[in-house]
Amino acid sequence: MDYISEKTPPVREERLRACNAYGGSSDKLVEKSKKGCLNGIKRKFSQTQGCQLNLSLAIINTIRDAVVIVHGPIGCGGGSLSQAGVNKGFKQLRDSGSKGLLWVNTNLGENEVINGGEANLREAILYAEKEFRPSAIVIVNSCVPAIIGDDVDSVVEQAQQEVSARIVPVHCEGFKTKIQASAYDAVYHGILRNLMDNREREVRSEEDELELLKEKYRASRTVNVLNVSSMSRIDEYELVRILKALDLNLNILPCYAHPDDFYQATQAALNVSICATHDDYFVEHLKEKHNIPFILRTIPIGVKYTNRWVMDIARFFGIEEEAQRFIDQEVKLLEEALEPYREIFKGKKVLIGGGEIRVVANAELLTYLGLEVVGLRAYHYDQFGDEMLGEQEVVQQVPFNVATGQPFEQANLNANLKPDLYMGHVGTNVWAAKQGIPVLPLFQPSQLFLGYTGIFEVARRLARILRNPSFNRNLGANVKLPYFESWYEKDAFSYIDEGNA
Ligand code: SF4
Known part of the structure; x- marks a missing residue:
């Protein structure tokens, strides 16, 4: 899979032939899915629809030391208000100095719909840089600029010469997909293109070289655990507890990560997803671009799937026996409780x-x-x-x-x-x-x-x-x-x- 040279990612109706309408038994669903016959099912009446811009914000709003620019009418992204409290608290659980949600809207109205919104976007980028001096400025593009044809990438290219923050455009216009989870691909697409480039580390002395070797050893025992926004900090502590018991290090991202953590992630030995719906686009590209293998099979919920999640990781590092001993002990204690x-x-x-x-x-x-x-x-x-x-x-x-x-x-x-x-x-x-x-x-x-x-x-x-x-x-x-x-x-x-x- 390699879509990274494209400015925008494909939506999941195209890439995965995903479906959002089905009613019937589970066995028939799996059968149809395996035959590739789900994509054509439609609703004659539909009551609601999810917007991928809003789901994109569920990840983007969590990134620390970043300003989010919603390029659209004032209502787009309004749902962020409901996340602001949790957002600030969870950021500060990672870094007590973190600011809460920093969010700017380009406030497109009738005037911009006729004359274009590129000037508003440029003004918002310069404002975000001057006012907050963040490490990253993430722009989420809504339906209106996409329909009127704003060239967001050209504005970004020009503004990037003038600001020190890394600018990350995310093309997540709500109207483009009925599969809201396309949002995850849109976010990862922006991150892969703008925060995960190859940086050659300069080696000036023997100490530098030694330090580099130590880091390489640590990285060989480090897994990127890809979290989701519907995961609590105590969920993360539980995964840390499990993987530390197997003597592994964790790099947890993308939610609540710092922009620099994404570059660090390119050094890890393995990518471990907790949900394929969330991560397949990201891990496939990290394999393609940075040669990092991945595990994408299950989610650590319930005994069967937690055991499977642990054993898949253990198999990669050749520590199945230690992992089995750990699992046996955990399950015994759980059964008693x-x-x-x-x-x-x-x-x-x-x-x-x-x-x-x-x-x-x-x-x-x-x-x-x-x-x-x-x-x-x-x-x-x-x-x-x-x-x-x-x-x-x-x-x-x-x-x-x-x-x-x-x-x-x-x-x-x-x-x-x-x-x-x-x-x-x-x-x-x-x-x-x-x-x-x-x-x-x-x-x-x-x-x-x-x-x-x-x-x-x-x-x-x-x-x-x-x-x-x-x-x-x-x-x-x-x-x-x-x-x-x-x-x-x-x-x-x-x-x-x-x-x-
Ligand atoms: S569907 Fe389009 S206009 Fe509506 S909130 Fe989402 S991006 Fe904005």
Whole structure:
């Protein structure tokens, strides 16, 4: 894979033939995916759509010592306001001197739509440099400048001669894709082109040479762990704990990294993803450009996939025996700790929604705890889900709904499948909560989900929710969703048109 010479990355409909509309059993989904027949499925009615600019900001806003310029109308990127608090706190957990979110908007209006917005962008870059002196200025390009034809790259090229910050243009216009996860490729594309160039280190003396050798040895035991914005700092501590037990060093990026950390990443021995949906574009290019091998197979959620994640890394370094000893000890302790909770979980039904890899891993986790998975929902689906989804026998016949948002389909599934629990992101949980269903967040910035400790923490929170579901029961009894009763009598997938797919 090599798209880096291009100014803009391809969207995932083209690159991965990803799909965002499907309703049917999990086994059929995997079958169609393997045959490459998912891309043509459409919706006859669509309630919502995600914007890749906003998902791009979920990563970009976290980069330390950087100013973000949203090149667009004032509303684009407005969602950043909701992240500002967490953003500042998490940056300062890495570096107490970090500033919070520094964000400039080029405020395009009718005048710019007619005359172009390039002057606004240039002014914003010079302002960001003068006012904040950051290490990087990241420009996210929205729909309007793309439609009116602003030449963002030429503005950047010219301005780069005048400012010391590295300028990183990110082409993430919302209208270009229905697969919101294309945002990850857009961000990594900008980073790969502008923050990860080859820099030859100058060796002036014997001390320099010795220092370089020491760094090379350290790098040979260092893995880049690619985090995601839906991962807490304590999730990272858990991964550090696991890999340190195997005597490995970690370089954690891209979220909450400093711009210089990206160059450091080109020196590591291995790239380890925790989610293929997030990272395939990045690791493939790092392999191509910097010859760094990668592991992209699974996510360390639940026993099965955490074990697999650890063993894949151990295999690379030839330390499988040490890793197996560590895993055996962790699983033994976990089993003992879970024993008091198992009776509470037995036979409870759950519907899970979220990113494709994460929902499948959580299906395995909740099945392991004793719950019955009655349905799955993912924002999109592509080949990276096939191995994990295809191997979980208990979910082969359950309905799988691929939908970016579409809360009407979720409401229908919840009404008909009648789960005891809905597990999803905060924005989707609210609809289930209003139907009287107890909800368990799939992610919370202050909670732990990953690794062995994450399994115990999920179980502990789950037990508390299931022991006393009265809040949601009362909410459901007093609130109504805006759908007619007749909608719940229809098939949840009535508006998904498979056509000739
Ligand atoms: S869809 Fe386009 S106009 Fe809307 S927020 Fe996203 S980038 Fe801005």
